Amino acid sequence: MGQSYFSEGMAHEATFSLYMRDYPPDRGYMVAAGIDDTLDCLNALAFDPTNIDYLRTTGIFTGDFLEFLAATRFTGSVRAVPEGSVVFADAPIMEISAPIIEAQLVETIVINQIQYQTLLATKSARCVLAAQGRAIADFASRRTHGTEAALAMARASYIAGFAATSNVLAARRYEIPPAGTMAHSYITGFSSEIEAFRAYARMFPARSIFLLDTYDTISGARNAALVAGEMEDAGHRLTAVRLDSGDLDHLSRQVRSILDEANLGYVRILASGGLDEYEIERLVNNGAPIDMFGVGTRVGVSGDAPWCDMVYKMVCYDDRPVMKLSGGKESMPGSKQIFRHFDSSGLMTGDVIALAYENIAPGRPLLAEAMTNGQRISPRENLAVVRQRVAEGAAGLSPPYQRLREPARYPVEFSSTIQELTQHTREQLVASINT
Amino acid sequence: MGQSYFSEGMAHEATFSLYMRDYPPDRGYMVAAGIDDTLDCLNALAFDPTNIDYLRTTGIFTGDFLEFLAATRFTGSVRAVPEGSVVFADAPIMEISAPIIEAQLVETIVINQIQYQTLLATKSARCVLAAQGRAIADFASRRTHGTEAALAMARASYIAGFAATSNVLAARRYEIPPAGTMAHSYITGFSSEIEAFRAYARMFPARSIFLLDTYDTISGARNAALVAGEMEDAGHRLTAVRLDSGDLDHLSRQVRSILDEANLGYVRILASGGLDEYEIERLVNNGAPIDMFGVGTRVGVSGDAPWCDMVYKMVCYDDRPVMKLSGGKESMPGSKQIFRHFDSSGLMTGDVIALAYENIAPGRPLLAEAMTNGQRISPRENLAVVRQRVAEGAAGLSPPYQRLREPARYPVEFSSTIQELTQHTREQLVASINT
Numbered sequence: 001m002g003q004s005y006f007s008e009g010m011a012h013e014a015t016f017s018l019y020m021r022d023y024p025p026d027r028g029y030m031v032a033a034g035i036d037d038t039l040d041c042l043n044a045l046a047f048d049p050t051n052i053d054y055l056r057t058t059g060i061f062t063g064d065f066l067e068f069l070a071a072t073r074f075t076g077s078v079r080a081v082p083e084g085s086v087v088f089a090d091a092p093i094m095e096i097s098a099p100i101i102e103a104q105l106v107e108t109i110v111i112n113q114i115q116y117q118t119l120l121a122t123k124s125a126r127c128v129l130a131a132q133g134r135a136i137a138d139f140a141s142r143r144t145h146g147t148e149a150a151l152a153m154a155r156a157s158y159i160a161g162f163a164a165t166s167n168v169l170a171a172r173r174y175e176i177p178p179a180g181t182m183a184h185s186y187i188t189g190f191s192s193e194i195e196a197f198r199a200y201a202r203m204f205p206a207r208s209i210f211l212l213d214t215y216d217t218i219s220g221a222r223n224a225a226l227v228a229g230e231m232e233d234a235g236h237r238l239t240a241v242r243l244d245s246g247d248l249d250h251l252s253r254q255v256r257s258i259l260d261e262a263n264l265g266y267v268r269i270l271a272s273g274g275l276d277e278y279e280i281e282r283l284v285n286n287g288a289p290i291d292m293f294g295v296g297t298r299v300g301v302s303g304d305a306p307w308c309d310m311v312y313k314m315v316c317y318d319d320r321p322v323m324k325l326s327g328g329k330e331s332m333p334g335s336k337q338i339f340r341h342f343d344s345s346g347l348m349t350g351d352v353i354a355l356a357y358e359n360i361a362p363g364r365p366l367l368a369e370a371m372t373n374g375q376r377i378s379p380r381e382n383l384a385v386v387r388q389r390v391a392e393g394a395a396g397l398s399p400p401y402q403r404l405r406e407p408a409r410y411p412v413e414f415s416s417t418i419q420e421l422t423q424h425t426r427e428q429l430v431a432s433i434n435t
Numbered sequence: 436m437g438q439s440y441f442s443e444g445m446a447h448e449a450t451f452s453l454y455m456r457d458y459p460p461d462r463g464y465m466v467a468a469g470i471d472d473t474l475d476c477l478n479a480l481a482f483d484p485t486n487i488d489y490l491r492t493t494g495i496f497t498g499d500f501l502e503f504l505a506a507t508r509f510t511g512s513v514r515a516v517p518e519g520s521v522v523f524a525d526a527p528i529m530e531i532s533a534p535i536i537e538a539q540l541v542e543t544i545v546i547n548q549i550q551y552q553t554l555l556a557t558k559s560a561r562c563v564l565a566a567q568g569r570a571i572a573d574f575a576s577r578r579t580h581g582t583e584a585a586l587a588m589a590r591a592s593y594i595a596g597f598a599a600t601s602n603v604l605a606a607r608r609y610e611i612p613p614a615g616t617m618a619h620s621y622i623t624g625f626s627s628e629i630e631a632f633r634a635y636a637r638m639f640p641a642r643s644i645f646l647l648d649t650y651d652t653i654s655g656a657r658n659a660a661l662v663a664g665e666m667e668d669a670g671h672r673l674t675a676v677r678l679d680s681g682d683l684d685h686l687s688r689q690v691r692s693i694l695d696e697a698n699l700g701y702v703r704i705l706a707s708g709g710l711d712e713y714e715i716e717r718l719v720n721n722g723a724p725i726d727m728f729g730v731g732t733r734v735g736v737s738g739d740a741p742w743c744d745m746v747y748k749m750v751c752y753d754d755r756p757v758m759k760l761s762g763g764k765e766s767m768p769g770s771k772q773i774f775r776h777f778d779s780s781g782l783m784t785g786d787v788i789a790l791a792y793e794n795i796a797p798g799r800p801l802l803a804e805a806m807t808n809g810q811r812i813s814p815r816e817n818l819a820v821v822r823q824r825v826a827e828g829a830a831g832l833s834p835p836y837q838r839l840r841e842p843a844r845y846p847v848e849f850s851s852t853i854q855e856l857t858q859h860t861r862e863q864l865v866a867s868i869n870t
């Protein structure tokens with residue numbers, strides 16, 4: 001496409017809009033993430049000489065286009081919702097305006113980064129809501145789709161409200177509290193479970209979490225209570241025990257009893273093993289005495305919604321509004337803005353999507369300038385700021401929109417101006433097709 | 436765990452086994468992938484000084500352990516099935532023997548790389564079987580979980596038999612044929628669809644694929660036929676047209692008719708848009724006149740099975756067989772070998788999992804030495820070799836195991852020796868728990 005635009009002399013500015021066409025199953029809102037990484041990618045756009053050489057070997061491109069590509073950098077402007085914003089279907093998360101070749105070249109990376117990071121932040125935010133204040137740690141690195149995704153999961157889940165991550169590189173890079181417990185292999189490496197517990201307590205008298213289910217959760221709890229008593233004799237306190245298999249609701253009650261009968265009321269219970277927001281909600285609603293959750297696989301791959309229908313569509317070229325009409329996949333023309341409305345208590349009541357130049361009072365505009373002339377307007381925000389934004393966004397959702405299953409559909413409307421522009425553009429296109 | 440092993444003086448050799456506990460839904464076999472990348476990761480194991488400094492700031496570790504970590508490299512040995520092997524549940528894909536701290540440190544990266552690459556290679560191989568000889572191109576980069584996953588998907592799908600990828604970096608890195616078509620934005624950038632087709636044909640007279648559904652697939656097909664006629668007048672031939680939305684079965688027949696009536700029998704039809712192995716099978720079985728498929732999202736995230744229960748369990752420590760007993764998650768002790776059996780026509784008839792020192796004639800052993808003393812035994816194989824291995828593996832599966840829905844369960848048995856060792860180890864553990 002770039003080669004053809006180049007040869008046709010098409011160098012005008014194009015505006016592309018990134019948005020989600022519809023929700024994945026059981027989603028009523030999304031937490032936008034990946035925007036910061038995308039801006040960094042746009043900043044870094046460049047074809048190094050070895051890549052230009054490779055493209056030359058394909059025989060597809062002209063020499064003057066490859067020279068053009070070698071000099072290409074991203075020079076456009078970007079408007080985006082801030083990282084961690086609560087967003088809805090149809091509403092633009094990011095709009096990019098740039099010479100058409102630049103804007104087209106970045107399509108894949110823009111969708112790639114924002115789609116999956118948004119899925120992970122959303123899934124994590126749902127877990128946080130379900131946990132009703134209990135701490136959650138990210139244990140997903142083993143089963144994310146690669147190491148880049150493991151880092152992104154640690155970051156996305158932290159901005160969504162998780163307390164810690166087991167990914168130590170992510171902990172370092174993003175300043176997230178690192179968290180780790182022992183694996184079953186640790187226990188099996190010792191001659192017996194109780195010797196493994198004792199060794200761990202010797203090393204980490206102030207931060208021990210004993211894994212109970214290597215052989216049998218109940219006998220593991222008894223061993224843990226025994227070693228916790230030995231720790232007390234030495235002036236220490238066992239931090240927690242961890243359940244990782246079986247009926248977590250039932251086992252947590254049995255383990256709580258064993259601990260309480262041993263006067264170990266301060267020892268907390270961490271549950272893990274196949275957890276997601278649905279299971280966390282069930283355990284919490286049942287009153288299972290679980291103090292902390294460790295979540296992994298199902299959240300780290302957004303298991304029930306591993307993709308969403310996020311698209312990047314051209315809405316304007318050379319000041320001409322454009323759209324596609326494909327059945328069921330029609331886009332709306334024009335550069336846009338989201339105006340969000342709130343009630344007097346601060347709850348969100350609805351979004352209006354309007355053309356960028358409109359002002360839909362008293363709605364609060366969400367898309368803000370993020371890059372101008374290829375330069376970021378402000379550096380990456382501190383993750384604490386983003387985390388706060390997610391928390392405020394989630395607090396602004398009334399319960400029907402927060403529901404994990406079949407949430408109510410949040411009202412998203414289009415301004416009359418944008419509807420008229422769409423209608424007009426569609427009619428012109430249909431007329432041109434039929435002549 | 437490493438700190439505790441270190442402080443306890445536990446430095447003996449441990450053997451860990453990587454295997455899948457059970458199949459994801461509707462899977463009857465898996466195509467092992469990610470082994471080559473994992474071996475590279477093991478080779479690269481090292482903690483650079485900045486990471487040691489970070490670990491020191493956590494206050495969790497002793498100075499002598501951090502010194503030990505700074506000098507740690509992977510010195511162990513690895514046995515693995517060759518990249519691209521067809522594998523089944525319960526059977527080890529890789530076994531790592533190394534000083535326990537090394538073997539434990541690599542757990543996350545080993546599972547991370549092999550789990551998702553195996554899922555992607557498996558999903559892709561299912562598409563190849565469903566397409567019955569029709570070419571498939573990887574269009575998944577937009578919706579994989581990150582860019583690392585996009586490259587891995589291009590590679591995994593190529594070894595599984597795909598013909599090309601739209602990921603140009605992957606094409607360069609792995610020597611995969613690059614493939615691309617136009618996007619809807621390309622069409623909307625021109626004053627009309629037919630002008631867009633003409634511009635593309637001017638640039639790429641020998642490699643044009645026209646996207647038909649930007650406005651209306653049928654009128655798009657008529658425009659394509661018109662421009663294909665103009666191309667013929669100039670001595671060129673349109674390569675193909677692409678359908679990307681709507682009822683692909685119905686539309687492909689209508690478009691085929693329009694092309695054939697214009698004497699364009701040589702113009703092929705490429706279908707894309709939400710495809711996976713189930714939809715490809717349906718279209719092929721219905722006789723839809725589709726010559727090539729482009730697959731993206733659903734395959735690139737292994738949509739119906741975005742994770743599997745692949746685990747890395749210690750099976751031996753200091754020559755002592757070990758296992759965990761956790762309910763429903765019991766592991767089997769001892770270093771293992773897979774012996775695969777075939778019938779006289781070359782079809783696979785069953786695998787026997789035995790201890791590594793056994794010989795289950797006439798079974799063919801699958802795990803081979805891949806690293807010794809921390810060094811790879813042989814360099815990465817050429818992808819063509821791996822691709823051939825996948826094709827031969829798939830050809831060795833009789834139809835009941837190939838079924839996309841509810842495949843027959845391939846026979847995997849355990850040798851009597853391994854069953855006895857498991858029983859004996861379990862009894863010893865249970866006895867130690869109950870005393």
